[in-house]
């Protein structure tokens with residue numbers, strides 16, 4: 001199994017830190033952390049010499065003050081604003097003052113700001129006094145542990161927050177580092193590794209997705225890569241069917257069967273797809289993709305029942321999700337032994353499982369547990385939660401994929417990976433990553449329609465496989 005980039009929640013980090021602190025000299029973890037911050041600061045300064053510290057009430061501020069101490073010893077001019085002077089970290093402040101660090105009311109002109117306002121204990125957005133200092137910054141910001149004002153466990157930004165050019169974090173990555181923009185993220189080892197069991201969430205990187213992507217071997221033929229069935233689109237709206245079928249065709253070298261009223265449109269665009277007008281004579285498949293553009297009437301319900309009882313993994317999107325939300329009895333048709341992947345956007349999620357809220361990971365987990373399904377919650381950060389508690393997250397570098405038809409492409413990719421027998425959590429996670437990369441490559445900085453995203457799928461697979 002390929003290791004993923006793990007992320008640990010604050011409760012787990014604190015527990016690990018306590019165990020490490022019990023056996024190392026007091027203050028040594030903080031000094032190691034601060035030395036890492038100072039090293040990154042020197043790099044960002046690139047020869048410039050004025051640093052400002054924003055120092056909050058806790059150990060995050062302590063890290064900043066000790067970083068200021070190390071920077072002073074390298075001849076950097078460092079001044080600090082203490083946001084809660086009576087609570088500032090006493091030893092850090094004493095050390096900072098000892099080497100000539102200055103405490104000021106306002107930072108004034110500096111070349112780099114170190115954000116030590118709040119770290120792992122952060123709750124809610126920046127408070128007004130901190131927000132006031134942050135609002136007037138025009139130098140780049142180096143965040144200590146995480147950009148202050150962003151929730152460490154959910155990445156939620158609900159008010160003023162720091163925007164960081166770089167974040168230096170300690171021991172391990174936390175959810176915020178995958179769920180929100182922290183600038184470049186650097187990890188300083190403070191010896192937590194042995195105290196951390198498996199992560200709470202993970203991020204797939206490009207090379208991992210490339211390594212998992214199914215490629216045919218010398219023994220393979222058109223059936224061994226898996227046959228994907230697509231039940232999508234309608235005679236009036238063949239677009240969703242054309243996009244989902246195309247994505248399944250481009251994702252793997254397995255065969256694709258299309259079943260539905262858009263058969264003529266699909267056949268005209270994809271002569272290699274085996275098309276029939278009705279799901280009852282579609283033939284055998286190893287997975288079904290159902291929902292995009294399908295409609296929600298009685299015949300669509302019959303299609304949904306057929307795929308749910310087919311005994312193969314199913315990816316359900318769009319109208320299929322709406323039908324399940326309107327009529328939960330449809331779940332009764334489900335073969336309990338086969339995986340289901342649901343791919344809602346926020347509004348579909350709300351119909352299905354209530355409000356998403358600020359904690360998107362918790363929302364995806366709730367629905368995964370409720371429906372015993374893999375839930376891929378779409379967004380700028382895509383969260384994939386499995387019924388077994390595994391969570392994969394993928395943050396897109398841009399939002400070019402937020403366009404009509406883009407979800408149809410995603411469901412086709414997932415269907416093809418399911419047909420190739422990839423583990424369903426991994427299938428959803430790999431498809432989400434590839435989809436984001438295809439959107440980025442197709443776009444190159446300009447808006448793109450979903451058909452351009454689709455056309456970039458082979459290029460994205462090549463890029464991930466060589467990454």
Ligand SMILES: NC(=O)C1=CN([C@@H]2O[C@H](COP(=O)(O)OP(=O)(O)OC[C@H]3O[C@@H](n4cnc5c(N)ncnc54)[C@H](O)[C@@H]3O)[C@@H](O)[C@H]2O)[C@@H](O)CC1
Pocket residue numbers: 017018021029030031033056057058059060061063117118119120121122123124125126127130144145149170190
């Ligand atoms: N525990 C450890 O072993 C280590 C901790 N380290 C640092 O310690 C940090 C955690 O320190 P603490 O637990 O003391 O707490 P923080 O420094 O994260 O927060 C301090 C206080 O800020 C206040 N606060 C909460 N939300 C706020 C908001 N939105 N705006 C303004 N103020 C807010 C709270 O009163 C909180 O107690 C880590 O993020 C890391 O930077 C590092 O020194 C490495 C070692």
Ligand SMILES: [K+]
Pocket residue numbers: 060115116117118119143144145146147148
């Ligand atoms: K911070």
